[in-house]
Amino acid sequence: MNLLEIPYKKSETEIINSRPKITIIGLGKMGIPLCLVFTNAGYGVRGYDISQNLVEALNKGETTLKNEPLVNERLRAAILKKKFKAFTDLKKAVYGSSFIIIIIPIITDINGQTDLSSLNEIYLKLEQYIDPGAIIIQESTLPPGITSGPLRDILQANGKKSGVDFGLVFAPERTFSGRVIEDIEARYPKLVGGDTKNASVLVQKLYEQVCEKGVVVLSNATTAEAVKTFKGAYRDANIAIANQLAILSDLYKVDILEIIEAANTEPFSHIHKPGIGVGGHCIPIYPKFLINQALEKSSDAAVFQTARDMNDFMVKYCIEVLKKTVNKLSGAKILILGLAYRGGVKEARYSPTLRLIPQLRSEGAIIKLHDPMFNETEVDQLFGAATNENSISGNINLYDIVIIVTDHEEFYNTEEFYADKIVFDGRYVLKPEKSKKFKLLQPGRLFVID
Numbered sequence: 001m002n003l004l005e006i007p008y009k010k011s012e013t014e015i016i017n018s019r020p021k022i023t024i025i026g027l028g029k030m031g032i033p034l035c036l037v038f039t040n041a042g043y044g045v046r047g048y049d050i051s052q053n054l055v056e057a058l059n060k061g062e063t064t065l066k067n068e069p070l071v072n073e074r075l076r077a078a079i080l081k082k083k084f085k086a087f088t089d090l091k092k093a094v095y096g097s098s099f100i101i102i103i104i105p106i107i108t109d110i111n112g113q114t115d116l117s118s119l120n121e122i123y124l125k126l127e128q129y130i131d132p133g134a135i136i137i138q139e140s141t142l143p144p145g146i147t148s149g150p151l152r153d154i155l156q157a158n159g160k161k162s163g164v165d166f167g168l169v170f171a172p173e174r175t176f177s178g179r180v181i182e183d184i185e186a187r188y189p190k191l192v193g194g195d196t197k198n199a200s201v202l203v204q205k206l207y208e209q210v211c212e213k214g215v216v217v218l219s220n221a222t223t224a225e226a227v228k229t230f231k232g233a234y235r236d237a238n239i240a241i242a243n244q245l246a247i248l249s250d251l252y253k254v255d256i257l258e259i260i261e262a263a264n265t266e267p268f269s270h271i272h273k274p275g276i277g278v279g280g281h282c283i284p285i286y287p288k289f290l291i292n293q294a295l296e297k298s299s300d301a302a303v304f305q306t307a308r309d310m311n312d313f314m315v316k317y318c319i320e321v322l323k324k325t326v327n328k329l330s331g332a333k334i335l336i337l338g339l340a341y342r343g344g345v346k347e348a349r350y351s352p353t354l355r356l357i358p359q360l361r362s363e364g365a366i367i368k369l370h371d372p373m374f375n376e377t378e379v380d381q382l383f384g385a386a387t388n389e390n391s392i393s394g395n396i397n398l399y400d401i402v403i404i405v406t407d408h409e410e411f412y413n414t415e416e417f418y419a420d421k422i423v424f425d426g427r428y429v430l431k432p433e434k435s436k437k438f439k440l441l442q443p444g445r446l447f448v449i450d
C-alpha cells in the first residue's frame with residue numbers, strides 16, 4: 001500500500017485503521033517495548049537487529065528486559081498470535097512494510113565526534129529495499145538537521161523524492177528504562193516533525209492510535225531533533241549546576257540536600273540532585289552533538305561544554321575527597337558498587353565507573369566492582385581479570401573503602417555491612433543517621449555528617 005499516493009480514496013485515518021505493517025530497526029531496551037506497543041494495538045510488526053542471539057531469543061519469546069513491565073507477557077502473546085517476528089536480514093524485515101522505525105543508538109566516537117556511520121549504512125540499504133511510499137520514522141536522537149540533511153540526501157541519491165517516493169519523519173523516543181511501554185502509551189505526547197507534511201500527518205495518525213496523550217506535530221524534522229537534544233543538554237547543564245552547588249556547599253560547610261529541598265519550595269527553583277557523574281547513552285551525548293555542530297559552524301556551545309566538564313569532574317572530586325580523608329590511596333582496597341549509570345538498568349555506557357576505576361588504579365588502589373546487573377565475564381572484560389566481586393556482603397571485610405556509584409535498590413539499607421569503613425556514597429542512598437559505625441561521605445555534605 002503506497003501511503004503517499006494522496007489524494008487517496010481513503011482518509012489518512014482509514015489507512016491507519018487498516019493496520020499497515022511496521023518494521024522496527026534496533027531491538028534494544030527501547031525498540032522491543034515499541035514493537036510491543038504496536039503488536040498490542042493489532043499491528044503486525046517485524047523487527048531487525050544485528051545481534052543474531054537477540055533475534056533468536058526474541059523469536060522464542062525470550063527477552064533480557066526483566067525489569068521492563070508488560071514486555072515479557074506481550075512478547076509471548078505477540079509470538080503466539082504471529083504478530084511479531086525478528087530478523088537479521090534487513091531486506092526481509094522491511095519487505096511489505098509501510099512504516100519503518102529506526103531506534104538504534106547514535107553515539108560519539110573516542111574523539112567525541114558524532115558517529116553516524118551505522119545509521120548511514122542502514123539508510124543506504126533502505127534506499128534500495130523499501131516499498132514505494134514507505135515512511136521512515138527516525139526515533140533515535142540525532143543532532144538537529146541530520147534527518148532532513150544527510151539522511152534525506154541518501155534516500156534521494158538515485159532520483160527518488162521525499163514526500164512522493166518515500167516519507168521521512170523525525171519522532172524522538174521520550175521514555176525512561178523501566179517504564180517504557182507506560183511512557184509511550186500513557187505518559188507523554190509523541191513528538192513528530194516531518195521532512196514533508198504528508199508524511200508527518202500519516203505518522204501523527206499512526207501514533208494517535210497508541211499514545212493516550214496524543215501527538216504534538218512540530219514545524220519540521222529539524223525542530224523535532226532540536227526539542228530532544230536541547231532538552232537533554234538542558235538536563236545535563238542543570239545537573240552540572242547541582243554538582244557545582246554541592247562543591248560550594250562543602251566550602252561553606254552546609255548541607256546541599258537541605259538547601260535544595262528548601263530552595264525548591266519556590267516554584268521558580270528546580271535544583272536537581274548532585275551526584276558522582278552522568279552516564280548512559282542519552283544525557284552525556286546530546287550536549288556533545290550540539291557542541292560539535294556549533295564548533296563546525298564556527299560558533300560554540302560553551303555553557304554545555306562547561307556543564308560536561310563539571311559533570312565529568314565529579315569522579316575526580318570523589319577521588320580528591322577520599323585522598324583528603326585517608327591521605328593516600330596507594331594500596332587501599334576499594335569496593336565499587338555499581339557499573340550501571342543508574343539504578344535498575346543494565347547499561348554501562350559513559351558510566352562514571354568507567355573513568356573511576358582507571359583513575360583509582362593510577363593512584364595505586366586495589367579495586368573490585370560489584371553490580372548485580374552484570375556478571376563476572378562482563379565486568380572482567382571491561383576492567384581486567386578478577387575485578388568482579390560476586391556479592392556486596394560476602395567479602396566486605398576485605399575492603400577499606402566502598403564507593404557507591406549506582407542507586408541500585410540492592411545498595412539501599414546496607415548500612416550494617418559498612419562498619420569501620422569509609423563509604424563515599426555518590427547517589428545519597430545511605431542515611432547519615434544510620435552511619436554511626438562508619439565514615440559516610442556524600443557530595444556537598446562533607447562537613448555536616450558526623
Ligand SMILES: NC(=O)c1ccc[n+]([C@@H]2O[C@H](COP(=O)([O-])OP(=O)(O)OC[C@H]3O[C@@H](n4cnc5c(N)ncnc54)[C@H](O)[C@@H]3O)[C@@H](O)[C@H]2O)c1
Binds near residue numbers: 051104118122
Ligand atoms: N535508553 C533510554 O533510556 C532511551 C530513552 C530515550 C531515547 N533513547 C534513544 O533510543 C536509542 C536506543 O536506545 P536503547 O536503550 O534501545 O539501546 P540498546 O543499546 O538497548 O539497544 C540498541 C539495539 O540496537 C541494535 N543495533 C545497533 N546497531 C544496529 C544496526 N546498525 N542495525 C540494527 N540494529 C542495531 C543493538 O544490537 C541493540 O539490540 C538511544 O540511542 C536513544 O537515541 C533511549
